[in-house]
Amino acid sequence: MGLLGKKFPAPVARPMAPFYVAGLVILYGVNSFANTLASTDEYKNDPRNPGAKSVPNGGH
Known part of the structure; x- marks a missing residue:
């Protein structure tokens, strides 16, 4: 007997496929x-914005 016990041939991926797809759609949205x-204009130049065009301070 293995560490995890007896293996049962239960399908996992096929019945869960709609939930995986829905999760990907939600993450994309x-x-x-x-x-x-x-x-947006309010957050375009915010320093916390990872896409903001900021000039490095000459450091690392």
Whole structure:
């Protein structure tokens, strides 16, 4: 007997496929919405914005 016990031939990926797809769709939507909000005039030059065009301070 292995460390995890007996293996059962239960399908996992096929019944869960709609949930995986839905999760990817939600992640894509949240990412595109966050990118849209980060490119607005209010947050375009915010130093916390990872896409802001900032000049490095000559350090590392």
